[in-house]
Amino acid sequence: MTRRSSQLTSVDIAHEAGVSQATVSRVLNNDRYVSASTRNRVLAVVEAHGYVRNAMAQGLVKRQSRLVGVLVADVTNPFYPELIEAIDARLGAAGLQMILSNARSRQVEAEAVRVLEEQRVAGIIFISAQLDSQPIARLVSSGFPVVLVNRYVDGVECDVVIGDSAGGMVLVAEHLVGLSHRRVALVAGTELASTSRDRVQAFRAALRERGADLTAVVRGEFDYDHAYQAALELLRREDRPTAIATVNDLMALAVLNVAQRLALSVPGELSVVGYDDIPLAGWERFSLTTVRQPLTEMARRASDLLQRRLQTPDAPFERVVYPAELVERASTAAAPDSG
């Protein structure tokens, strides 16, 4: 069995190329002050031996790595991979490498942030920040580069990229009331997510203004199973709602499945509206009416904001808010009793 040959160092390369180690370093860092001939010679040796520079040594000197932490609450929620993919691509194009951590609980998040700090990551992008996150508050107040995407945190001053939750829910309310729905329920997530909190609040207000009632608000986790249980409970009630809105698409898909299980026709007997417009929402089997957010664009913007922060630590913080847009598909129609 072949043992791994101990890795080459820049000293080896220097020796081989007949130059000093510093020169190798210059070549590798594209320093201008190197003659073309020595540069080529060094590059040739590097190439020939498949030398790969040691990022730890480099980072130790520069007091920072080119790693960027990305924290998510639940990779299995299809909403997140959309963002993750775009973030990874964008960071990679800038020579940064993503370290993804899945942190379902507060404790796991704290632990994950700690590991990222050990790695001396250049910055951290939080995709599903909780309003009471201690680590985020601490990092930001210490001046560490933090970008919040999708969810923000009250009172925390940092770069933020979000969608207009209130605006989105107004569109949903308008749409449903326009279809004569009066008994509307909302399946939401925890109040610790700015998205959920803001959407619940905006939706309630928007419905009231239009003379409709938010008959029930169920709060829980953002995952499929919780939404499924919540919908099951809601739809088995005597006076079940004629429409259910949700705070993200995955939950709306759960509602759709529950409706099918209970043999309730959608949109005939029940209208369902999601949020985010993930690719799944457009599938024929769902055809979910939902609120579109420019996910890829948001992810890119977040990555760019982080990069700018790394280059210009003292730049003023930006708060980017993308407008919401209603995508009407086949999961909504006039309320059944609105004849």
Place this chain on the structure above:
Amino acid sequence: MTRRSSQLTSVDIAHEAGVSQATVSRVLNNDRYVSASTRNRVLAVVEAHGYVRNAMAQGLVKRQSRLVGVLVADVTNPFYPELIEAIDARLGAAGLQMILSNARSRQVEAEAVRVLEEQRVAGIIFISAQLDSQPIARLVSSGFPVVLVNRYVDGVECDVVIGDSAGGMVLVAEHLVGLSHRRVALVAGTELASTSRDRVQAFRAALRERGADLTAVVRGEFDYDHAYQAALELLRREDRPTAIATVNDLMALAVLNVAQRLALSVPGELSVVGYDDIPLAGWERFSLTTVRQPLTEMARRASDLLQRRLQTPDAPFERVVYPAELVERASTAAAPDSG
């Protein structure tokens, strides 16, 4: 705006605690030869100042980081997050940190591997290895810790965790032939994936043995859009198949959506079978018959194999093969013309 305070070092802690830096290091590494009193004193100072050790400096000395690279072809395919979540959790429990890279193309893969090598990751887990991957061949032959999950590579000797693809497809063939299907099509992926190649081959053989024809095999990417186009084409033919099997669930879901678009009833006019049994497959809106693979278990096993390899570099390579199991749901039924 608060500037980031320059990070504390173990020297600072040592000074503060009135001990040498070496002692701080010993405490942090649970060295036995430290008196309880000094240990507590050091720990108190560490705690008080929120000191976080620098993984780059540590890694530089130890000549290895506690980072583990994980390479995937497409995070947005719901199959992968299932594995990723389990791998992340398992590695994390062992003090290892995942670096996830999304590599759709060969070139991106090579680039990603290079970045991981720069980071001196302890090992790399490939979730969607291509049979012709140069980086994998190179890493393995140099003795670098590599674990392949889900897909293997011919002739590459390393730890591997896979499902029994051939066995799985035999189950599918049996099932469909048992339902009297004679015109069966298969929507597959590239031949460069061991999974796809093996499944195509086994399926063809199994059908033939049972007197049925594999009327068409479509090969392409593993993603939703390609499968969708392929299904559209297949189902618009004069002599369309009565059953379509696929090489993963996402593709089967695409087929289901196409069927709905073409107003073909499933399973009345068309039977559909997937592979993997991701959570989506069980949703009421799909109720997809598919081949179950113990995804979480496979991911854990892969993580464990990597850890063992790190501890015992010369241990013999393991090749773990999990048996396949058919999960019959509502997307399959007797062939329409089998009266």
Place this chain on the structure above:
DNA sequence: CTGTTAGCGCCTTCAC
């Protein structure tokens, strides 16, 4: 343009 010289923060013998 290129070599020499200090470290970066930590682990690890080696003495005491």
Place this chain on the structure above:
DNA sequence: GTGAAGGCGCTAACAG
């Protein structure tokens, strides 16, 4: 038990 000392591989002045 604990401290002193020497790197790990690389970057960044500082001389030439």
